[in-house]
Amino acid sequence: MKKAIKHTISLLVSNKPGVLTRVALVFARRGFNIDSLVVSKAQTPAFSRMNIEATGDERTLSLMMAQLNRLVDVIRAVDHAGEDVVQRELALFKIKCTPRTRTEILQMADTFRGQTVDMGDDTVTLQITGKSTKIEAFHTMMKPFEIMELVRTGKVLMSRGRESTA
Amino acid sequence: MIRKMKTAAELMLDVLHQSGVSHVFGIPGGNSIPIYDALTHHPLQLILTRHEQGATHMADGFARTSGKPSVVCVTSGPGATNTLTGILTAMMDSIPMLIITGQSITPNIGLDAFQEADVMGMSFPVVKHSYRVSDPQDISRIIREALHIATTGRPGPVLVDIPKDVSAAMVNVDIECEQDLPGYQAAPEINIGELELAANLINAAHRPVILSGHGVILSDASKALMEVVEKMRIPVTTTLLGKGGFPDTHELCLGLPGMHGTAYANKALCESDLIVSIGARWDDRITGIPEKFCTNARKIHFDIDPVEIGKIIPVDCAVIGDARMALEELIAYLKPGELKSWNNRIRSWKRSFPLKYRKEGKLRAQHIIEELSKLAGPEAVVCTDVGQHQMWAAQFVKTDKGKNWISSGGAGTMGFGLPSAIGAQLARPDATIYAIVGDGSFQMTFCELATATINKLPIKIILMNNRYLGMVRQWQHLFYDNRFTGVDLVGNPDFIKLASAYNIKGFRVKRSSDVRKTLKAAIDWNDGPCLIEAVVEQHDNVFPMVPAGATLEEMIIEPPKRPRVVS
Numbered sequence: 096m097k098k099a100i101k102h103t104i105s106l107l108v109s110n111k112p113g114v115l116t117r118v119a120l121v122f123a124r125r126g127f128n129i130d131s132l133v134v135s136k137a138q139t140p141a142f143s144r145m146n147i148e149a150t151g152d153e154r155t156l157s158l159m160m161a162q163l164n165r166l167v168d169v170i171r172a173v174d175h176a177g178e179d180v181v182q183r184e185l186a187l188f189k190i191k192c193t194p195r196t197r198t199e200i201l202q203m204a205d206t207f208r209g210q211t212v213d214m215g216d217d218t219v220t221l222q223i224t225g226k227s228t229k230i231e232a233f234h235t236m237m238k239p240f241e242i243m244e245l246v247r248t249g250k251v252l253m254s255r256g257r258e259s260t261a
Numbered sequence: 262m263i264r265k266m267k268t269a270a271e272l273m274l275d276v277l278h279q280s281g282v283s284h285v286f287g288i289p290g291g292n293s294i295p296i297y298d299a300l301t302h303h304p305l306q307l308i309l310t311r312h313e314q315g316a317t318h319m320a321d322g323f324a325r326t327s328g329k330p331s332v333v334c335v336t337s338g339p340g341a342t343n344t345l346t347g348i349l350t351a352m353m354d355s356i357p358m359l360i361i362t363g364q365s366i367t368p369n370i371g372l373d374a375f376q377e378a379d380v381m382g383m384s385f386p387v388v389k390h391s392y393r394v395s396d397p398q399d400i401s402r403i404i405r406e407a408l409h410i411a412t413t414g415r416p417g418p419v420l421v422d423i424p425k426d427v428s429a430a431m432v433n434v435d436i437e438c439e440q441d442l443p444g445y446q447a448a449p450e451i452n453i454g455e456l457e458l459a460a461n462l463i464n465a466a467h468r469p470v471i472l473s474g475h476g477v478i479l480s481d482a483s484k485a486l487m488e489v490v491e492k493m494r495i496p497v498t499t500t501l502l503g504k505g506g507f508p509d510t511h512e513l514c515l516g517l518p519g520m521h522g523t524a525y526a527n528k529a530l531c532e533s534d535l536i537v538s539i540g541a542r543w544d545d546r547i548t549g550i551p552e553k554f555c556t557n558a559r560k561i562h563f564d565i566d567p568v569e570i571g572k573i574i575p576v577d578c579a580v581i582g583d584a585r586m587a588l589e590e591l592i593a594y595l596k597p598g599e600l601k602s603w604n605n606r607i608r609s610w611k612r613s614f615p616l617k618y619r620k621e622g623k624l625r626a627q628h629i630i631e632e633l634s635k636l637a638g639p640e641a642v643v644c645t646d647v648g649q650h651q652m653w654a655a656q657f658v659k660t661d662k663g664k665n666w667i668s669s670g671g672a673g674t675m676g677f678g679l680p681s682a683i684g685a686q687l688a689r690p691d692a693t694i695y696a697i698v699g700d701g702s703f704q705m706t707f708c709e710l711a712t713a714t715i716n717k718l719p720i721k722i723i724l725m726n727n728r729y730l731g732m733v734r735q736w737q738h739l740f741y742d743n744r745f746t747g748v749d750l751v752g753n754p755d756f757i758k759l760a761s762a763y764n765i766k767g768f769r770v771k772r773s774s775d776v777r778k779t780l781k782a783a784i785d786w787n788d789g790p791c792l793i794e795a796v797v798e799q800h801d802n803v804f805p806m807v808p809a810g811a812t813l814e815e816m817i818i819e820p821p822k823r824p825r826v827v828s
């Protein structure tokens with residue numbers, strides 16, 4: 096078996112219809128699952144940035160990186176696997192609570208520097224930001240409670256210092 | 262100030278014409294009428310085809326024989342979907358082509374309007390790039406960009422989808438049209454370090470072989486390759502698409518490698534200590550199982566497309582860039598070595614394992630092809646269909662020039678032969694164009710006989726009638742215990758009558774002894790197209806053969822001697 100590793104890819108692409116499809120097809124053709132995907136405008140409106148997380152073997156991924164870079168609408172595609180980059184993700188947790196468990200939940204959220212963004216009679220909604228691992232750790236902490244909904248944005252990243260991201 | 266206005270369609274045709282395009286192939290329909298209307302008095306020549314697939318293969322044959330792109334123009338919906346096979350064919354073989362598809366008017370797109378199809382969505386995986394024109398003012402920029410992308414770097418098909426309201430809209434002819442392609446790099450700079458490494462590997466090799474591919478032809482590198490070969494005395498094997506990039510008649514040419522390659526090309530690869538691929542992409546029809554492909558040889562790969570490097574075969578050195586430029590630089594670093602004994606070895610393989618077939622008894626396709634090649638000479642342009650006849654043509658036709666051998670390699674598209682020959686004849690009016698077609702393949706696109714006739718194109722069609730989908734029959738014979746399923750072409754028409762229905766002269770040959778005479782008569786025929794039907798041995802098989810999934814060492818050189826089953 097080829098070793099599967101997690102890859103974090105950033106792309107600078109033209110801000111045009113169809114670009115996402117072209118990028119997604121490179122992954123789909125090899126049967127690669129996309130774990131997370133973030134698309135948003137870049138500084139200049141002509142371009143967009145994409146962050147993609149995918150798991151797979153090195154050889155296939157390096158071929159796909161070349162295929163992504165070959166796309167006319169892709170200005171640059173970079174795989175940051177193994178690199179120390181700034182990375183952030185945001186997650187919203189909607190947790191069922193009673194007046195008794197609410198304090199406990201809020202205390203834990205506080206430890207994770209979470210914010211309370213909504214509260215109802217028997218629910219509390221928390222926002223956690225940070226590395227994806229932090230969000231996963233908080234997720235584990237919340238498992239004893241009833242998690243009604245969990246929504247994650249997917250990872251965004253930026254290279255450190257003067258290094259450019261993609 | 263009076264501004265000069267035209268429809269976007271007219272402006273588009275002007276831009277195409279200024280860019281050197283001469284022909285448009287296609288069939289009109291509701292959503293492409295504004296474009297056809299603009300063609301009415303335009304210097305661009307319209308070739309009306311009988312099927313959109315034919316149009317794509319004609320544009321393809323035109324590009325392969327001239328190096329120049331041409332244009333396919335069809336309507337939306339079924340007109341557009343009919344081009345997909347031809348687009349795949351062009352994509353797989355790196356052929357520059359522009360496909361212009363009409364589209365429903367902008368407000369109707371996505372509403373299942375009459376003849377609306379998401380042709381952009383359907384074609385994403387088989388185009389180099391594609392555009393939907395939403396603003397008529399963009400037409401001239403988009404067409405220039407599309408041609409630039411189609412023809413530079415590794416060439417390929419580019420599709421432009423134009424809604425009817427956009428093609429009919431009036432635009433200012435003087436609009437600025439700066440190209441805007443920040444993500445496109447036509448040809449990477451050649452890395453001199455890698456080039457030196459390549460030269461060192463070549464200089465040190467004792468048993469090198471050059472694997473010359475389509476890239477040599479596409480980049481006009483034949484002359485540079487010849488200089489390298491003459492200086493170093495390295496034998497050359499040419500891939501199916503690379504045929505002609507190095508002359509078949511040269512003493513160092515080994516012909517085709519791989520599945521139906523010559524025994525000496527495959528033996529040379531197996532025994533080599535260095536394989537230098539120039540514009541060839543280690544296709545599975547050559548490499549079989551990549552892990553087991555010529556493991557004792559080091560590998561160098563010259564390719565303009567970085568995606569190809571290491572895609573199939575790990576290489577010791579990769580020179581990314583234009584093949585001609587790379588070879589022209591390389592030659593200065595090369596020092597001739599001592600390859601006499603290697604070349605002697607190869608010469609003895611050539612003597613011991615020549616390509617052969619039976620000339621007596623029933624007529625063989627190989628016999629006609631070899632005779633045709635002798636009569637037509639190495640300057641002839643040969644287009645083929647797909648199947649056994651294609652492999653025999655690759656083996657027995659001698660081609661001495663790039664752009665004179667036209668065959669669908671990557672896609673293996675049956676029906677390619679006749680329309681590609683039509684495109685070839687339009688591109689090269691003075692050349693004699695031969696189409697070697699199979700009875701199965703021919704019936705997929707023979708409606709284009711009308712296109713050949715009305716345009717008075719003197720192509721010579723050699724139809725190999727074995728009344729079988731022969732190549733599939735061969736596999737069923739060799740690997741499926743003779744269970745012939747879906748390969749018998751019972752019900753074939755009388756091909757001579759069929760030709761005459763299109764006013765095309767027909768010749769029929771059934772006996773080996775008549776081959777020369779009939780071919781001569783057909784070659785002398787000078788009143789439009791003609792068709793030579795060769796009624797050939799039905800159960801012949803193409804050899805040598807490397808079974809799918811086997812290594813080159815396991816090549817079967819001659820037919821196994823088992824009783825033949827008559828179907």
Ligand SMILES: Cc1ncc(C[n+]2csc(CCOP(=O)(O)OP(=O)(O)O)c2C)c(N)n1
Pocket residue numbers: 646647648649650651673674675698699700701702703725727729730731732733
């Ligand atoms: C469009 C298409 N359909 C199916 C095939 C599969 N196929 C490959 S060769 C072949 C037989 C071709 O028959 P014919 O043109 O008579 O040539 P022959 O092998 O008999 O010389 C077939 C069906 C193909 N290559 N292309």
Ligand SMILES: [Mg+2]
Pocket residue numbers: 648699700701725726727728729730731
């Ligand atoms: Mg046949």
